[in-house]
Amino acid sequence: MNQNASQGDTTRRDFLQATAAGGAVLTWPWTRFVHAAGSDVVKIALSGCGGRGTGAVSDAMVNKVGAKVKLVAVHDAFKERVDASLHALKGRFGEMADVPPDRQFTGLDGYLKLMETDADIVLLCSPPGFRPMHYEAAVKAGKHVFMEKPLAVDAPGVRRIMATNEEAKKKGLRVAVGHHLRHEVKHKEMIQRIWDGEIGELMYMRAYFNSRGVWVRPRKPEQTEMQYQVNNWYYFTWLSGDHIVEQHVHDLDVLNWMMGNKHPISAQGTGGRQFRIGKDYGEIYDHHAVEFVYENGVRAYSYCRHIPGCWDSFSEHAHGTKGYVSIEGHGHAIIHVQGKDPVRVERGPDGHQLEWNDFLQAHMAGQAYNEVDATILGTMTAILGRMATYSGQIVTWDEAIKSELDLSPSGYTWDSVPQPKPGPDGIYPCAIPGQTKAY
Ligand SMILES: NC(=O)c1ccc[n+]([C@@H]2O[C@H](COP(=O)([O-])OP(=O)(O)OC[C@H]3O[C@@H](n4cnc5c(N)ncnc54)[C@H](O)[C@@H]3O)[C@@H](O)[C@H]2O)c1
Numbered sequence: 001m002n003q004n005a006s007q008g009d010t011t012r013r014d015f016l017q018a019t020a021a022g023g024a025v026l027t028w029p030w031t032r033f034v035h036a037a038g039s040d041v042v043k044i045a046l047s048g049c050g051g052r053g054t055g056a057v058s059d060a061m062v063n064k065v066g067a068k069v070k071l072v073a074v075h076d077a078f079k080e081r082v083d084a085s086l087h088a089l090k091g092r093f094g095e096m097a098d099v100p101p102d103r104q105f106t107g108l109d110g111y112l113k114l115m116e117t118d119a120d121i122v123l124l125c126s127p128p129g130f131r132p133m134h135y136e137a138a139v140k141a142g143k144h145v146f147m148e149k150p151l152a153v154d155a156p157g158v159r160r161i162m163a164t165n166e167e168a169k170k171k172g173l174r175v176a177v178g179h180h181l182r183h184e185v186k187h188k189e190m191i192q193r194i195w196d197g198e199i200g201e202l203m204y205m206r207a208y209f210n211s212r213g214v215w216v217r218p219r220k221p222e223q224t225e226m227q228y229q230v231n232n233w234y235y236f237t238w239l240s241g242d243h244i245v246e247q248h249v250h251d252l253d254v255l256n257w258m259m260g261n262k263h264p265i266s267a268q269g270t271g272g273r274q275f276r277i278g279k280d281y282g283e284i285y286d287h288h289a290v291e292f293v294y295e296n297g298v299r300a301y302s303y304c305r306h307i308p309g310c311w312d313s314f315s316e317h318a319h320g321t322k323g324y325v326s327i328e329g330h331g332h333a334i335i336h337v338q339g340k341d342p343v344r345v346e347r348g349p350d351g352h353q354l355e356w357n358d359f360l361q362a363h364m365a366g367q368a369y370n371e372v373d374a375t376i377l378g379t380m381t382a383i384l385g386r387m388a389t390y391s392g393q394i395v396t397w398d399e400a401i402k403s404e405l406d407l408s409p410s411g412y413t414w415d416s417v418p419q420p421k422p423g424p425d426g427i428y429p430c431a432i433p434g435q436t437k438a439y
Contacts, residue, residue: 042363044146045073045103045119047111047134048126049085052148056123056178057085059356060146061093067360070096073103073117075110077126077230082106108230108412115141121363122146125178127230128246129153129239129407132160139168146359148178150249150379151372153241155403155439158380165372174369176359179253179378180351182371183358186333187254189345190325193335194258199320205258205300207251208313209243213306216280226409229418235282235428236420237386238407242284244271244389245382248304250329252385253378254316255292255300263377264292264300264384266396270433271389275307279426290385302385392433403439 044060046053053076060069071089076082082104089097105113111130114122115137124134124147132152138145145168152158168175181187194202217232233239240246256263269290276286286307292300314329323337328347336342362369384400409418420428431438 040068042067042069042121042360043072043119044069044121044123045075045114045117046071046085046123046125047075047114048124048148049074049076049081050125052178053123053125054085054088055352056125056146056148056356057089057097058092059352060121060123060360061096062353063356063360064353065357065361065364067364069360071099072119073105073114074099075105075114077106077108077110079106108414111137115143120144121174124148127233127239128241129157129233129236132157132164133412135161136164139164139171139173142171142173144174144363146176146178146356149253149375150241150245150382151177151376152379152383153238153245154383154405154407155380155401156406156408158376158383158401161372161376161379165370165376168372169370172368174359174363174367175372176355176369177371177375178352178355179250179371179375180355181250181254181329182257182351182375183354184351185348185354186345187257187327187351190327190333190335191254191257194318194320194325195260198322198335198337199318199324200322202258202298202318202320204298204319205255206317206319207248207255207300207302208315209248209251209304210310210312211247211306211314212308212312213243213276213286218280224414226414226416226418229282229420232280232282235280235284236418237284238409238419240284241383242288242386243306244285244288244290244302244304244386245379248288248302248385249378249382251304251314251316252292252302252381253375254327255302256377256381257374258316258318259294259298261374261377262294263381263397264294266394267292267384267388268394269302269385269388270392272433273430277427279422283420283428283430285389285430288385288389290388292381292385387439390431390433390436390438393438395439400439405437405439 046057074082111134121144122138128150151161214234219228229236267290271285271288273286287305290302316327318325325335327333333345334342387395387400409416422428
């Protein structure tokens, strides 16, 4: 969207792109800034001081819309992560990220203290298994929220996010979701072209998140089982949702966006673990392949893999009766229409920056902003895909969204008991299609 456009310049396309960018309804003009805090400083607080949380604070700080942002409080399950994040942020931003010890919170309940601070916006960037609980607390405390994707790991979590989101709207809270692709120039341009019918009638879509995988945090002797799993969170479904939910959700959200922010009605698929099978790899799969069916019969083919030495791709593709669109997550996008020269759109600025520009612009102008309604469908789509690969069944959207399968642990203290249990050899059982109850 052209952020310099005056009200008179607003076109249908601008409006559609704004709404497409997360379903957030942004009204013009941008120029009348209203500071929610009654000062010219936007106070933010971070829960989840890892790579993305620290990065999101940086993106907020260096926003391109003139917001003066100050970090006032932080929380992480582990103190060493608070220390590392603050060290990096203070080194870069000085007093704007100088959080005194009495506003540094740790442990699994530290988020509650974070909500008691005078922050205007809280950033929820811990593992997604905690997101529904943290979002509920933030909205109860009347905070505006930036929260990372995915929004939940199971259907009860999705329903809790949706219920909380209704409260957020009633309270007039602004809520951004870290689906940065929805803010990227090339995605917005190509999805508008699909919506405008340039590739004809949509026939099928494809999406990939194939990579070598992510970090491993091995067990330390002094850790309780809960501490171990929360630290090595990627490999436990109750914490990450499995990599189809944790990462591939980016692409699945784009497929739903291509479809006009609609969700599939069913899925069937296959998956397993072939490479990542040791003790450090918890219970998740290392590959999933899913066929989603939308209400109008359009099918989407989704593939995600975490195995080094294979073909890697982070991309989405739409095929229509007159042509096709291919969008690279970290690169350009291209549209081929029969009888015309292909049109290539370069990536432009990183969506992680653009999402903060858009959110802070709306925040300062006191405008409504809520990206949950559109993107919760992406989270639920990814969970539906996992239900299909874990179970080996055709799973319908209705079955999936009504599922009572709750992946939560017995509680949220370091002595609580997570559901995954290692065998005598230290290996965690993983889902077996045809046997596992996955929804
Ligand atoms: N939008 C994107 O492009 C993007 C990129 C990377 C990660 N992410 C998302 O960001 C989130 C965090 O990922 P990351 O890569 O920063 O992981 P990370 O492991 O680097 O950071 C997560 C942090 O959360 C902490 N934590 C764990 N449990 C917690 C709890 N209950 N309360 C508070 N803190 C807790 C961990 O100790 C860790 O420091 C995930 O949801 C991930 O999907 C999004």
